[in-house]
Amino acid sequence: MKPKHSCITLFFFISTISLPFLVSSQTCQRTCGQIPLKYPFGSGPGCGDPRFQKYVTCNDQKFTFTTHTGCYPVTNIDYTNHVIYITDPSMSTCACTQPSKGFGLDWDAPFSFHDDNVFTLLDCSINSSPIYKSNNAYNSSAVPFCDKKGASICSFLYSCRAISMLNLPISTCCVYTPVDLGPSFEMDLQKLQCSSYSGFYSFSGQDYNPENWKYGIALKYKFNVYNDYPSSCANCEKSNGACGYSGAYDTFICSCPSGVNTTTDCYFEASFNNAPRLLPLQTEKVLLQSDRCILFSISTTAGRLVHISSILIKYYRIWNS
Numbered sequence: 001m002k003p004k005h006s007c008i009t010l011f012f013f014i015s016t017i018s019l020p021f022l023v024s025s026q027t028c029q030r031t032c033g034q035i036p037l038k039y040p041f042g043s044g045p046g047c048g049d050p051r052f053q054k055y056v057t058c059n060d061q062k063f064t065f066t067t068h069t070g071c072y073p074v075t076n077i078d079y080t081n082h083v084i085y086i087t088d089p090s091m092s093t094c095a096c097t098q099p100s101k102g103f104g105l106d107w108d109a110p111f112s113f114h115d116d117n118v119f120t121l122l123d124c125s126i127n128s129s130p131i132y133k134s135n136n137a138y139n140s141s142a143v144p145f146c147d148k149k150g151a152s153i154c155s156f157l158y159s160c161r162a163i164s165m166l167n168l169p170i171s172t173c174c175v176y177t178p179v180d181l182g183p184s185f186e187m188d189l190q191k192l193q194c195s196s197y198s199g200f201y202s203f204s205g206q207d208y209n210p211e212n213w214k215y216g217i218a219l220k221y222k223f224n225v226y227n228d229y230p231s232s233c234a235n236c237e238k239s240n241g242a243c244g245y246s247g248a249y250d251t252f253i254c255s256c257p258s259g260v261n262t263t264t265d266c267y268f269e270a271s272f273n274n275a276p277r278l279l280p281l282q283t284e285k286v287l288l289q290s291d292r293c294i295l296f297s298i299s300t301t302a303g304r305l306v307h308i309s310s311i312l313i314k315y316y317r318i319w320n321s
């Protein structure tokens with residue numbers, strides 16, 4: 001069994017060099033903290049859909065949504081209904097009030113407000129805020145109105161201790177729904193002359209209990225004009241890959257658990273008995289092939305070493321089991 005012995009030596013040589021790189025070799029991650037990452041979201045540049053990458057990224061296992069008004073932690077994603085839930089740390093809730101500059105979506109981002117969102121502007125200046133001046137006849141369409149039907153929401157919010165302690169007249173509270181946000185999708189509190197806001201997307205079935213409302217912002221997203229899920233990506237995800245893109249034309253790639261990128265899916269990694277399928281996907285040349293050992297030429301880059309060694313480890317495990 002001499003060939004096997006030299007093969008093992010080589011295996012150790014390669015794996016020792018590249019072991020530090022082996023930790024999480026999949027370029028595009030499939031989770032960020034507790035949140036599963038699926039199309040169109042990705043963990044970083046080259047991952048997910050290029051239209052979304054700019055706005056949503058994973059840093060230090062924290063999934064963050066970015067707009068021109070700030071960075072917001074993503075709390076959940078409903079992939080079935082295409083809704084992403086975020087929180088705004090500067091937002092007031094039943095438990096805590098604080099000053100805020102507001103919230104806005106970038107006009108060119110593939111997101112819009114979910115209909116379930118309710119925003120309440122708090123502590124708006126009755127004398128100078130445009131929300132109270134908007135009833136003048138000639139300019140009424142330029143500025144939003146407070147939703148008078150939402151007045152009860154203000155009453156409930158005022159039952160929260162934190163908000164009642166602000167000691168403000170309830171007339172300075174304005175319920176503001178996304179339809180009113182205007183074409184710039186902007187809730188600019190400085191312009192509106194309000195000192196803070198609160199937002200929630202669910203009453204949790206307890207309209208009368210603002211303590212249990214779900215505070216945060218729900219945003220809808222659309223993949224593209226037809227909102228269809230690319231089938232190439234579905235296959236990639238089914239095979240434990242993560243969808244990404246590369247090159248000048250943002251061509252689809254599937255980032256596989258071993259660190260290899262393919263143009264299809266990662267099923268080849270699960271079926272190692274089917275060695276010929278693997279070969280076209282590798283840029284490394286096969287120098288020598290015996291029935292017990294495959295020797296790849298060792299390319300100089302660390303990235304390639306990672307590919308080779310992780311594949312060799314899998315071969316080694318299968319052949320020795």
Ligand SMILES: *[C@@H]1O[C@H](CO)[C@@H](O)[C@H](O)[C@H]1NC(C)=O
Pocket residue numbers: 027028045046047244245246253255259260261303
């Ligand atoms: C795989 O694709 C990702 C995303 O485009 C890229 O960052 C990474 O460098 C690629 N890896 C290899 C080995 O080509």
Ligand SMILES: *[C@@H]1O[C@H](CO)[C@@H](O)[C@H](O)[C@H]1NC(C)=O
Pocket residue numbers: 130138139142143
């Ligand atoms: C209408 O509103 C806009 C923005 O609020 C303001 O710039 C403009 O001067 C107003 N026009 C009139 C006639 O008041």
